[in-house]
Structure formats: structure tokens, C-alpha cells
Amino acid sequence: MRFLLLAIVLAFPLLDLYATVRFARWTGVPAWVWLGMSIVTGFLLLQSERHTFRAKMIAAMHGEQSMLRGLLDSGRKLLAALLFLLPGIISDVIALMLLALPLNVGRESGPLPAGTGRARAPRSALDGEFRRD
Numbered sequence: 001m002r003f004l005l006l007a008i009v010l011a012f013p014l015l016d017l018y019a020t021v022r023f024a025r026w027t028g029v030p031a032w033v034w035l036g037m038s039i040v041t042g043f044l045l046l047q048s049e050r051h052t053f054r055a056k057m058i059a060a061m062h063g064e065q066s067m068l069r070g071l072l073d074s075g076r077k078l079l080a081a082l083l084f085l086l087p088g089i090i091s092d093v094i095a096l097m098l099l100a101l102p103l104n105v106g107r108e109s110g111p112l113p114a115g116t117g118r119a120r121a122p123r124s125a126l127d128g129e130f131r132r133d
Contacts, residue, residue: 016088023089038092042084049077076101 024031056070076098083095 012091013086013088016086016090020087020089034089035087038084038087038089041092042081045077045081045084049074049081052077 059065060067080095080098083091
């Protein structure tokens, strides 16, 4: 079982490269263009996520954003960037599908503008006041 898994892991880049050459021949675009665009996209995505990750972690430390949401989103983008760096069009399609996943859709946990706070129960007393009923 271990050797089968090793064979699959080692064979994937070769099959991916073969599929890229066949796809390049079918489209008429040279294979090095497909590979070059993929590598440039991977490096740009890595660079942009490096800058974004710091901002997300600072926002999570200040309580403006969920830490799990920031880690999940950053991990997804880093995995997609690594897939872009692998040579081949199949790994690029997998990376695009990974980026297209709607993982962080839903209620936004970021800061809201003044006056539009989240729904809370109305208070009859100000904070700091003590009133016995």
C-alpha cells in the first residue's frame, strides 16, 4: 500500500506534464507558455497571501475577525499557489477549483460601521449603573 501511494505521488507530475503537452499541442499555444503562466501565477498568489496573512492575523488578534476563518482562507490560497507551481494543467485546474470554493461565505464577522451594530437585546440601563428591581 505504501509503494502504491508513492507511485501515485511520483506519477502525478509526469502525467500532469504529459497532459499539458497534449493540451498545448491541441490549442496551438507552446507548452512553455502554459507552464510559465502557471509559475508566475503561483508566485504572485504566494506573494499576495504573504501580505494578506499578516493583516488577517492582526485582525484576529484584535477580535475583528475569526482566527479560524483567516487560517482556513490562507491555507486554501497557499495550497492553490503550490498547485500552480507544480508543472501541469491538471494541477492548475485543481488550484482554480480550490480558489473558487465558497468557503467563507456567510455572516461577515468583520467590523461594522457606526450605528449598524449587530442585533442585541435592548438594555434598560447603561453599563456601570446598578439598579435593583
